[in-house]
Amino acid sequence: xxxVSEAAAPLGRFDLTRIPAHIWVIVVLLLLVPTFTxxxxxxxxxxxxxxxxMISLSLMILAGYGGMVSLVQMTAAAAAGYAVAxxxxxAVAEISFAWPWPVAVILAIAISVLVCVISGALAIRTxxxxxIMITLAIxxxxxxxxxxxYTVFNGFTGFNGVQPPQVFGVTWNDPTPFYYLTxxxxxxxxxxxxxxxxxxxxxxxxxxxxxxxxxxAMGYNVNAHRLAAxxxxxxxxxxxxxxxxxxxxxxxxxxxxxxxxIDILVITVIGGINRPIGPFVGALIYVVLxxxxxxxxxxxxxxxxxxxxxxxxxFLLIVYFSPDGMCGIWDRYITRLWRDPKRExxxx
Amino acid sequence: MADAQSSSSTAGPLAxxxxxxxxxxxxxxxxxxxxxxxxxxxxxxxxxxxKKVFVNALLNGVTLGALYFLVASGFTLIFGLMRNxxxxxxxxxxFGAYLGYEVSRITGSWLLAFPIxxxxxxxxGTLLQIFVFRRLDGQxxxxxxxxxxxxxxxxxxxxxxxxxxxxxxxAPDWLSGxxxxxxxxxxSRRTGELIYIKYPAVRLFILVCAVIIGxxxxxxxxxxxxxxxxxxxVDDREMLAASGVRIQLxxxxxxxxxxxxxxxxxxxxxxxxxxxxxxxTRFLLxxxxxxxxxxxxxxxxxxxxxxxxxxxxxxxxxYAPTYSVVLTFVIMVAVLAFRPQGLLGRA
Amino acid sequence: MAEAAQAPRRDVGAExxxxxxGLSKRFGALAALTDISxxxxxxxxxxxxxxxxxxxxxxxxxxxxxxxxxxxxxxxxGEDITRFAAHERIRRGLRRTYQxxxxxxxxxxxxxxxxxxxxxxxxxxxxxxxxxRDPLTDxxxxxxxxxxxxxxxxxxxxxxxxxxxxxxxxxxxxxxxPRLILFxxxxxxxxxxxxxxxxxxLGRMPNHIxxxxxxxxxxVALSVSDRVTMMHNGRIFKEGLPxxxxxxxxxxxxxxGSGHD
Numbered sequence: 001x002x003x004v005s006e007a008a009a010p011l012g013r014f015d016l017t018r019i020p021a022h023i024w025v026i027v028v029l030l031l032l033v034p035t036f037t038x039x040x041x042x043x044x045x046x047x048x049x050x051x052x053x054m055i056s057l058s059l060m061i062l063a064g065y066g067g068m069v070s071l072v073q074m075t076a077a078a079a080a081g082y083a084v085a086x087x088x089x090x091a092v093a094e095i096s097f098a099w100p101w102p103v104a105v106i107l108a109i110a111i112s113v114l115v116c117v118i119s120g121a122l123a124i125r126t127x128x129x130x131x132i133m134i135t136l137a138i139x140x141x142x143x144x145x146x147x148x149x150y151t152v153f154n155g156f157t158g159f160n161g162v163q164p165p166q167v168f169g170v171t172w173n174d175p176t177p178f179y180y181l182t183x184x185x186x187x188x189x190x191x192x193x194x195x196x197x198x199x200x201x202x203x204x205x206x207x208x209x210x211x212x213x214x215x216x217a218m219g220y221n222v223n224a225h226r227l228a229a230x231x232x233x234x235x236x237x238x239x240x241x242x243x244x245x246x247x248x249x250x251x252x253x254x255x256x257x258x259x260x261x262i263d264i265l266v267i268t269v270i271g272g273i274n275r276p277i278g279p280f281v282g283a284l285i286y287v288v289l290x291x292x293x294x295x296x297x298x299x300x301x302x303x304x305x306x307x308x309x310x311x312x313x314x315f316l317l318i319v320y321f322s323p324d325g326m327c328g329i330w331d332r333y334i335t336r337l338w339r340d341p342k343r344e345x346x347x348x
Numbered sequence: 349m350a351d352a353q354s355s356s357s358t359a360g361p362l363a364x365x366x367x368x369x370x371x372x373x374x375x376x377x378x379x380x381x382x383x384x385x386x387x388x389x390x391x392x393x394x395x396x397x398x399k400k401v402f403v404n405a406l407l408n409g410v411t412l413g414a415l416y417f418l419v420a421s422g423f424t425l426i427f428g429l430m431r432n433x434x435x436x437x438x439x440x441x442x443f444g445a446y447l448g449y450e451v452s453r454i455t456g457s458w459l460l461a462f463p464i465x466x467x468x469x470x471x472x473g474t475l476l477q478i479f480v481f482r483r484l485d486g487q488x489x490x491x492x493x494x495x496x497x498x499x500x501x502x503x504x505x506x507x508x509x510x511x512x513x514x515x516x517x518x519a520p521d522w523l524s525g526x527x528x529x530x531x532x533x534x535x536s537r538r539t540g541e542l543i544y545i546k547y548p549a550v551r552l553f554i555l556v557c558a559v560i561i562g563x564x565x566x567x568x569x570x571x572x573x574x575x576x577x578x579x580x581x582v583d584d585r586e587m588l589a590a591s592g593v594r595i596q597l598x599x600x601x602x603x604x605x606x607x608x609x610x611x612x613x614x615x616x617x618x619x620x621x622x623x624x625x626x627x628x629t630r631f632l633l634x635x636x637x638x639x640x641x642x643x644x645x646x647x648x649x650x651x652x653x654x655x656x657x658x659x660x661x662x663x664x665x666x667y668a669p670t671y672s673v674v675l676t677f678v679i680m681v682a683v684l685a686f687r688p689q690g691l692l693g694r695a
Numbered sequence: 696m697a698e699a700a701q702a703p704r705r706d707v708g709a710e711x712x713x714x715x716x717g718l719s720k721r722f723g724a725l726a727a728l729t730d731i732s733x734x735x736x737x738x739x740x741x742x743x744x745x746x747x748x749x750x751x752x753x754x755x756x757x758x759x760x761x762x763x764x765x766x767x768x769x770x771x772x773g774e775d776i777t778r779f780a781a782h783e784r785i786r787r788g789l790r791r792t793y794q795x796x797x798x799x800x801x802x803x804x805x806x807x808x809x810x811x812x813x814x815x816x817x818x819x820x821x822x823x824x825x826x827x828r829d830p831l832t833d834x835x836x837x838x839x840x841x842x843x844x845x846x847x848x849x850x851x852x853x854x855x856x857x858x859x860x861x862x863x864x865x866x867x868x869x870x871x872x873p874r875l876i877l878f879x880x881x882x883x884x885x886x887x888x889x890x891x892x893x894x895x896x897l898g899r900m901p902n903h904i905x906x907x908x909x910x911x912x913x914x915v916a917l918s919v920s921d922r923v924t925m926m927h928n929g930r931i932f933k934e935g936l937p938x939x940x941x942x943x944x945x946x947x948x949x950x951x952g953s954g955h956d
Contacts, residue, residue: 069489122681125688129433129488130644133636134684140633141677148670200813200821203802207810210799217759217797218867219785219814228820258629262496269493306508312500319493 023277030183039175045291047178047247049283050186054240056268056279057189058116058233064274065202066229067209072119072135073237074264075142076112078256080241082146082153083108084162085251091161092154101165105242112238113231115142120230124223139261147253158252162245173246182243186280189236193276196232205229266315272325281326286311387532387542400533403545405666406659411551411620413658414558418613419631420638420650421565422606428645429578429602432481433488436495437610438632439502444469444611445618445627446506449515458520458619465611473607477600499628507625517618523550554616561609566647578602637676641683643693652691709773712737712875712905713758718767720750720757727753728929731767735875741907742916744940745926746949751909752794754926755877759791760784772874786815788874792864792881794909800853804844807852808835808866815871834870842866842896858889865896869904878908882915894919917941925949 034042055077062068088104090096119138123131146153164172172181196202204225207215212222245251254260263286271282289296293307302309322328384406388399396402423437447468448461476498484490518524526546533545569575578598617623617631634657639645642653657676664672683691711734718731728750735741745751757764760781769777776784799807812831813819825832839848842862847855855863861881868876881897882890890912897919900906910916916923917937925933925946933946940946 069492122684125684129431129492130640132435132492133433134640137633137636137640137680138677140629141673141680144673145677148673150670195824196822199824200818202822203806203810203825204813204819206802206806207799210801211797213761214793214797214799214867215810215814216781217761217785217791218811219782219871220819221780221782225820258633262500265493265496266500303508306504308500308504309508312497312504316494316497316501319490319497323490 027187030187034176034179042179043175043247045284045287047175047182049280049287050182051240051243051247051283052264052267052286053280053283054186054189054243055237056264056271056283057193057276058237058240059264059268060273060276060279061193061196061236062229062233063268064276064278065197065205065209066226068120068123068226068229069132069265070116070119070123070135070230070233071132071261071265072116072139073233074261075119075139075256076115076234076237077241077244078146078251079115079142080108080112080238081245081251081255082159083111084242084245085159086152088162090159092159095152095154096159108242109235109238112241113234116230116234116237117227120227124226136258136261139256140258143253143257143261146256153253156253158250158255159245160250162249162251164246173249178247182247185239185243189239190276190280192236197276201225201228263311266311268325270315270318270325272327274324275327278325278327285314285326289314384531387535398534400545401666403531403533404547405662407545407547407551409659409662410655411555411658412662413655414555415613415617415620416631416634416638416658417558417562417651417654418616419610420635420642420654421562421647422609422613423635424639424642424645424647424650425565425609426603426606427639428647430481430599431488432477432603433492434476434481434495434606435492435632436476436499436502437607437635438628438630439499439506440469440472440607440610441614441617441631442506442623442625442628443472443502444614445517445623446510446515446614447611448615448618449517449623452517458517458523461517461615462612465615466608469611469614470604470608473604473610474600476607477603481603482596482599499632503625503628506628510623512625515618515623516621517615517623519550519619523553525549527552548620551620554620557616562647562651569647637680639690641680641690643690646690646692646694649690649692709737711735711770712739712772713907714770714773715758716768716770718754718757718769719765720753720762721765726929728757728764731929731931733924733931735905735907737772737874738903738905740905740919740921742920742923742937743907743909743926744913744916744923744946745932748928749926750929751926752879753929755791755879755907755909758877759789782814785871788872789877790868790871790873790875791877792868792879794879794883796860796864798852798860798863798867801851803849803851804839804855804863805835805848807863808838808870811835811867811870812838838866838869841869841899843892858885858892861885861889861893862896865893869900873904876904876906878906878910880909880911882910882912890915913941 030046033046037046055073058076059070059073062070062073084104085092086095087097087099087107088101089098119135122138123134126134146158147156149155164178166172170177172178197206204215204220207218208220208222208225215225216222244255267282267286268279269282270285271280272278289311290307293310297303297306297310318325324331384403388396393399419437419441422440423434426432426434426437444465448465451461451464452458476495480494480498481491484494525548527549528544529547529552531545532542534543535541536543567575569578613631614623617627621627638650638653638657640653641656642649642651656679660675660679661672664675668675687693713733713735715731715733718728718733719726720728731750731754743751743754756762758769760776760779760783764777767777768775771784771787771789774787776787776789799810802810809825809831812834816831836848839845842865844859844862844866847859852860852863861884865878865881868878878897882893885893894915897906897908908916908919910919917940920937923933923935923937923940924931925940927949932949933940933943935943
């Protein structure tokens, strides 16, 4: 990353310097989070939000850059999680191969890429809104299949007792190490997504989003670009899937049931589907609401179990009034804040 | 690929390919008819098991297909005519089912559940059309996202009202119990007479209703003046609006009818299956698969897709229980790979 | 313009840049094109005239591979490209513009032109960030200057005026190493001033780049072309030098009678 940014630096708009100062403030704050929060917050709030954020980021790359709303990203992450449990070690010793963890992780990411690319190959044969329907059908087929298949996926119960490796003598699913692990992965994938937008591939992908027919008329193989985008998204959701299974130690069909599949879409849209930071904002909002929904809902005078109602209403309001999500609302707020003093100055 | 293109450029090979498909279809139909009506010889029983199991799976598949058709036909009607993707269609199904349950429980009338579920869901569909699809005309993605949000909210509201327990709508006496069909299962060893297969009357009744509704929809759309008007409006809205036809009224009626069908399907599903949380997504998904396989927007396609998927599920669960889902999935993948527009979809 | 038209042009080896033989296109029962045969020499500037529905845009779509012809063959510099995918034709030097704007509205002017340059060179899947040392960056900036869009280089396409969008459209077609460009009504909807600018831009094009231009405006068409082809009802009706066509009584009757604007 470092020397790439140096190479591009003179032009000043293609690289990491495009990331505004307040993002760097956030980065420093995030690095310091473990000094002032409990293990619960580090692990259950931030760790989970980073993982969901990465899965949503893979959707954001497909939807925001490529115009393909794929609902198969949670499934790809779950497939990676299953791969870690099956090729690595788990409590279900009769199925798991207990291969060394680097092998299992690499295979896991490869399988996530494969799931994404195969789904993509089926979905890109049709246009536009069909993608949602086809990927949703593929995702649910995976869910029902893992629930019924016992020889490979161990059916309804799935796998438990999946432990992250002991590298450098650190227990990686302890709150603070796990916090930094997920933070590192999330930050890397975030910066990658920002960087990607100003690469020939990223630009071409946005061109495909705006006008696939014209892209073909300019010499691009549109479908190949779409498939490549699915592969890139598959890498990110694969890494997230590995982290997911390490965090909870278990993976089952319910990890990628219809609910979680829709949740990824909800998270991405609430945060903002057009920019890389959106998924992480959405994920943090989702996780905080989910964790503290009991308190929030009782404060609102509602039944504490109505989390889905709360998040569903939030989603509806966002889609209806701010299609670019919370980030869009924030932008408009900031521009108004900046514009107002200027106008006053001009008047005075 | 090259072969396919060169053969399609001339009319001759295309015609023979088409007639070959017809011949294959004819042979398959004859085989199925024979499997249904013949008394099975012993070697066939050795391969496939008892005939009764086979015919039951077939009838279950077809009647399940009828239910899938009722749900999916509303979905595909709305999509085909207005290009609106309503992912809250499964919620309309489940809501209709709960309403039907309440109506039949309170009034004791099964038949009354149908019109009430239809009207209630049609009203809901009208609201959806006016406040979501008309207001966000042309914004496919936003429409679809909103219907997803609505389905999440509706699912939680229904869970709130009816809880997590299972309900079933009771069929009236005149439809409960089995009836004897005209399909022979085996020859009685004692008397030498044919033994006929018995099958639940309510399922056959629903099959007949689905056929009537399906044929009716197809007829109205393709053969009536109203259908011509609707299809013209789909192709050229401005032209039709300019000619004084109240196109918005037509659109809202179609949407209401499609939504109402989902409600009716809910009562049907609640009678021969059960009503519980999660059934909304299950039927939304089955509708998606059915229209993907059959061809988006095609009523005959929805019928074909529904029967295929229904049979795949039932035969799968009888003959290969672990892989029944895979079978459905394989059908969908095969269709997407070789005919992305669906079996009867327009290219 | 007359001088430019008569200047000798570099021959690129093949006798014809574009050669259509017996091209037909049917949509169901509707015959959009019937038995079109057309030869365009390398570097030649050809105008295609005809009323609405004469099949001009359909002809372009068949040449660029947007949809395949029902019958007939398309040869490009001697090579049969009838069955090629759109992107393969582009890489051989065939370009087109569109009647309606088909630009990338979410991207800037520079991004649009850069994409066009990148589309006909290697590295379309590169995930290394854009850099000023990239020769394509210079190539894109050069094209932006050619079509006079330097001032709006970093503006989103959605913010451009209609005339500017048409100019950008031409820049996209000029990217890479075009050998033949198909212009689909580039002057439609332009103000008189913008029209003059367009004619100037076309006149500034290097001699070895030929083009076929669809144009409603007879004056524009005749001033930017060496030869003129007149189409009517999906067939070729007349072909000749600009003054011949202009004076042809049949063409006049047809053209004035068709009630074009």
